[in-house]
Amino acid sequence: MNEIIIRKIIPFYKIHILLIQMSETAREIKEALLTLDREKLIQTTKTSLDKGENPQELLSAITAALREVGDKFESGEFFLVELVSAGEAAKTVISEYLKPVLKKIGSEGKHLGVIAIGTVAGDIHDIGKSIVASMLFTAGFEILDLGVDVTVEKFIETVKNGNVDVVAMSALLSTTLPMQRETIEALKKKDLRDKVKVIVGGSPVTEEWAKEIGADGFADNASEAVRLVKKILDISER
Amino acid sequence: MIESPKIGIFEIFSRDELYRIHTATLEVLERTGVRVEEEKALELLNSIGADVNFSTKIVKIPKHIVEDAIKYSARTVQFAGRNKKFDLKLEGKRVNFGLGEGAINILDYKTGSIRPSTKTDIINATKLADALSNIDFVMPLFTAQDVPKPVMPLHDLHASLKNTEKPIMVVDFGLDATHLINMAASVVGGRDKLKDRPILGMYSEPISPLTHGREHTRNLIEFAKAELPIVYIPSPASCSTAPATMAGAIVQSNAETLSGNVIAQFSKKGARFIYGADTTNMDQRTGVFSYGAPEWMIVNLAMAQLGRHYELPIWSTGGCSDSKVLDGQATLEASLSLFAAASSGANLIHDVGSFLNFGLTGSLELITICDEIISMISYILKGVEVTDETLALDVIDKVGPGGQFMTQEHTLKFFKKEHWMPKLLDRQTRSTWEKTGSKDLATRANERTKEILAKHQPTPLSKDIENDLDNELRKAEKKILQK
Numbered sequence: 001m002n003e004i005i006i007r008k009i010i011p012f013y014k015i016h017i018l019l020i021q022m023s024e025t026a027r028e029i030k031e032a033l034l035t036l037d038r039e040k041l042i043q044t045t046k047t048s049l050d051k052g053e054n055p056q057e058l059l060s061a062i063t064a065a066l067r068e069v070g071d072k073f074e075s076g077e078f079f080l081v082e083l084v085s086a087g088e089a090a091k092t093v094i095s096e097y098l099k100p101v102l103k104k105i106g107s108e109g110k111h112l113g114v115i116a117i118g119t120v121a122g123d124i125h126d127i128g129k130s131i132v133a134s135m136l137f138t139a140g141f142e143i144l145d146l147g148v149d150v151t152v153e154k155f156i157e158t159v160k161n162g163n164v165d166v167v168a169m170s171a172l173l174s175t176t177l178p179m180q181r182e183t184i185e186a187l188k189k190k191d192l193r194d195k196v197k198v199i200v201g202g203s204p205v206t207e208e209w210a211k212e213i214g215a216d217g218f219a220d221n222a223s224e225a226v227r228l229v230k231k232i233l234d235i236s237e238r
Numbered sequence: 239m240i241e242s243p244k245i246g247i248f249e250i251f252s253r254d255e256l257y258r259i260h261t262a263t264l265e266v267l268e269r270t271g272v273r274v275e276e277e278k279a280l281e282l283l284n285s286i287g288a289d290v291n292f293s294t295k296i297v298k299i300p301k302h303i304v305e306d307a308i309k310y311s312a313r314t315v316q317f318a319g320r321n322k323k324f325d326l327k328l329e330g331k332r333v334n335f336g337l338g339e340g341a342i343n344i345l346d347y348k349t350g351s352i353r354p355s356t357k358t359d360i361i362n363a364t365k366l367a368d369a370l371s372n373i374d375f376v377m378p379l380f381t382a383q384d385v386p387k388p389v390m391p392l393h394d395l396h397a398s399l400k401n402t403e404k405p406i407m408v409v410d411f412g413l414d415a416t417h418l419i420n421m422a423a424s425v426v427g428g429r430d431k432l433k434d435r436p437i438l439g440m441y442s443e444p445i446s447p448l449t450h451g452r453e454h455t456r457n458l459i460e461f462a463k464a465e466l467p468i469v470y471i472p473s474p475a476s477c478s479t480a481p482a483t484m485a486g487a488i489v490q491s492n493a494e495t496l497s498g499n500v501i502a503q504f505s506k507k508g509a510r511f512i513y514g515a516d517t518t519n520m521d522q523r524t525g526v527f528s529y530g531a532p533e534w535m536i537v538n539l540a541m542a543q544l545g546r547h548y549e550l551p552i553w554s555t556g557g558c559s560d561s562k563v564l565d566g567q568a569t570l571e572a573s574l575s576l577f578a579a580a581s582s583g584a585n586l587i588h589d590v591g592s593f594l595n596f597g598l599t600g601s602l603e604l605i606t607i608c609d610e611i612i613s614m615i616s617y618i619l620k621g622v623e624v625t626d627e628t629l630a631l632d633v634i635d636k637v638g639p640g641g642q643f644m645t646q647e648h649t650l651k652f653f654k655k656e657h658w659m660p661k662l663l664d665r666q667t668r669s670t671w672e673k674t675g676s677k678d679l680a681t682r683a684n685e686r687t688k689e690i691l692a693k694h695q696p697t698p699l700s701k702d703i704e705n706d707l708d709n710e711l712r713k714a715e716k717k718i719l720q721k
Contacts, residue, residue, distance in 0.1 A: 019689035028642075080520065080521075081522060115562050122453075123412075124451055127478050131478075143346045174342075174387055174390050174391075174411050175387065175388055175413050176412065178387050178388055203598065204340075208354055210384075221525060222525055
């Protein structure tokens with residue numbers, strides 16, 4: 001009788017220790033992200049992986065912390081540079097430390113969808129595109145950032161080769177805007193248009209222009225872009 | 239035009255601070271360098287002794303080259319009107335005001351709603367600016383959203399050339415500037431004549447941080463060689479494309495515009511380069527490039543002081559707002575920015591009365607209101623004339639204690655000259671104001687705008703010149719759209 005109780009208790013006790021450890025790690029990850037302590041985030045992740053903690057759990061902890069950062073931005077407690085910096089730190093940790101381990105154990109981790117994003121050919125304006133990319137990442141999407149001066153061919157190739165859900169194109173010059181249309185036309189020609197959603201943005205971009213060129217949507221700021229992507233991919237807000 | 243305002247020149251830096259900003263700028267250009275995307279410019283910079291890495295396109299520019307370029311710059315830039323009476327001389331503390339450019343929407347003065355702008359809107363804004371006496375130069379306030387995108391800048395200029403006799407500044411938007419020059423040349427009788435009567439200036443931008451884009455650099459060289467006024471200034475947003483500290487953002491902006499001047503001056507010595515920066519902050523809640531920010535206003539003061547130190551003509555910004563409608567915020571931000579820019583002593587102050595919604599929406603009524611604001615500012619900056627006659631000792635003695643000045647000859651002689659009279663601002667008593675319809679500023683500005691547009695006819699181009707201009711437009715359109 002006593003033996004049975006003890007046997008039952010021990011595993012429970014072990015699990016409990018593990019739970020305490022895990023929540024301790026999650027707490028540290030959250031703290032590191034909310035205080036924008038990049039070094040601490042990296043250290044915590046490394047130490048936890050060395051201890052043999054589940055990388056999937058670490059990823060969930062980071063995602064949860066990022067969501068909190070996002071909420072704090074929406075409520076006005078956090079500012080844009082803090083949001084973007086937290087996103088960048090998380091991205092580094094995920095791609096450099098977690099992804100390699102996850103790959104080894106055959107688990108890629110969950111995301112809401114894949115976004116291929118870039119500034120169109122002839123245009124080297126970077127910042128707006130990067131803010132949108134960062135906010136989409138923070139919201140839980142996987143980002144393929146193609147950079148600036150991205151040719152039509154590059155967009156096509158990316159859609160062909162990857163599991164892309166959304167193509168997002170930025171243009172800041174009225175003279176480079178037509179490249180958004182050309183990219184959409186090329187997607188049609190290659191029979192790829194139905195496989196992806198296309199969104200457009202950039203200072204001279206209007207709702208009318210987005211409609212005219214047959215994009216699936218337009219957003220005039222980064223938060224709106226996140227809502228737009230969720231809407232067109234049919235993802236509920238939470 | 240405010241000719242050398244007597245007072246109100248704000249100088250925000252001490253001599254020591256000015257010196258530190260200058261040497262810091264030189265250090266950025268020598269240590270970090272700039273990226274230059276245009277091959278010809280890389281070769282040019284290499285040939286004059288800059289340290290050029292052709293694979294990374296990073297150019298490190300030694301101090302002496304930057305300072306030589308400043309020495310070569312035109313000290314005075316003539317910016318001509320189609321009519322000589324509108325000619326501007328950009329130098330010293332002469333302050334001039336002009337419209338903003340490139341809005342994609344209009345707050346429609348007929349309907350009160352916001353819609354995409356058309357070529358007709360550019361025509362109306364230009365006509366209005368042509369009529370208003372405090373607007374000294376014109377920019378195509380809107381972009382023609384009703385023409386094919388690649389040729390839009392051609393139509394923006396086409397509408398401007400036909401509807402004003404004042405000097406015109408256009409934005410290149412990355413389009414080959416040769417077409418723009420050809421169009422302006424057709425109005426004055428050829429490229430050579432355009433040099434003597436530069437009725438066209440171009441506004442182009444390096445891309446912050448520290449990058450000279452391909453088309454923009456090409457156009458900078460093209461305009462330098464054509465000896466036309468060229469504004470080549472960066473638009474960084476502090477915290478995103480420039481450092482968070484204002485001193486750092488100013489140093490970077492200075493490095494960007496001065497390295498542009500190196501390319502301009504070594505392409506053509508004496509190039510008519512206009513110096514400055516449209517540096518503001520990135521709003522930390524929305525990410526927008528703020529047009530009403532006090533950060534931009536203080537950068538205007540900083541750049542004007544630096545520009546005067548370099549003896550370069552100065553570009554500046556005022557009369558714009560982040561507000562979506564013509565409200566208190568719009569007039570508040572427009573007034574403050576205009577006052578800051580005017581009291582910096584800058585030579586070309588753009589964005590007047592034009593920009594709402596971070597430069598995306600233009601409003602004709604705001605131009606009309608800004609005309610009034612500028613008129614007030616001009617009055618203040620003129621200062622107070624102190625002479626025997628204005629000290630008024632005789633008339634004070636004549637009236638003596640307890641008298642009145644209403645009917646004195648001295649009063650009748652001076653009241654118009656010494657006092658400012660509102661055209662748009664309301665000073666009626668409450669009961670009269672109510673009897674005349676209780677109209678607020680926006681309503682009065684709307685009525686005045688409509689009245690001007692109904693009455694004012696800009697001096698048209700002659701039939702022959704108009705034909706030449708139309709031909710030039712068609713030629714350029716064909717060339718661009720065929721590509």
